[in-house]
Amino acid sequence: MKKTTLKTADTKKSSITRLTRNSKIVKAIINAIQEKKGENIISLDLRKIPEAVADFFIICEATNSTQLRAIADFIETDVKEKIQEIPFKHEGKVAQQWILIDYVNVVVHVMMPDIRKFYQLEEMWSDAPMMEHKG
Template sequence: MSKEKKVAAPKKSSVTRLTRSSKIVKTIIHAIQEKKGENIISLDLRKIPEAVADFFIICEANNNTLLKAIADFVEKEVKDKCAEIPYKHEGKIAQQWILIDYINVVVHIMMPEPRKFYQLEEMWSDAPMMEHKD
């Protein structure tokens, strides 16, 4: 008789658990602030089992040039200061919503209209939210 092996779904590593004071989180928020991103918030998803990351960082840009500039600067600063490159990024072509995925932290840089439409803050309303002002 062969025994069936149960394979557990991959989980976020507890060793790499982040906090809002983690270097990568601070670096991302500072980079967004430096490039004048607006309405910056972070959502702490660590206590939500179905969440794909520990944190979402969400901000707005008022035009396509600024949207791309914020995304590029976030990637540069995280690479320079944290020695990390994104697992993936999406949206640089359409330039309405750029997503940068660092596995445990996902950055959403959005134009105002898609942000209002998708309402990520509402979708993840169980997560503690923090606003980040200059």
């Protein structure tokens, strides 16, 4: 009798080639944010944190709700155009305070400054190596 094995999320995640900061998707997202003048751009490398939901978080700020929406929309269209990746889902486009774009292994957070200060994602994931990306 043939033995079958089920792949759990953990097994699946470890068998996939892990991303790096030099991966096409990470670079494409950061470039899109920079092109739309997103501010205080950082990436958090979550690969060594077992409970992390993604390999990377990319966090940036917008100065107003119009720019917040423009950055989020441009990330989606530019990444799709340049590397043929579409997000698994996105949230927050209605409230326009914090837009989350989930590419499964990379999660992008486009936030208004006061929301970013309140939730302090960098502090919550302080054990993850952080890199600043200048515009």
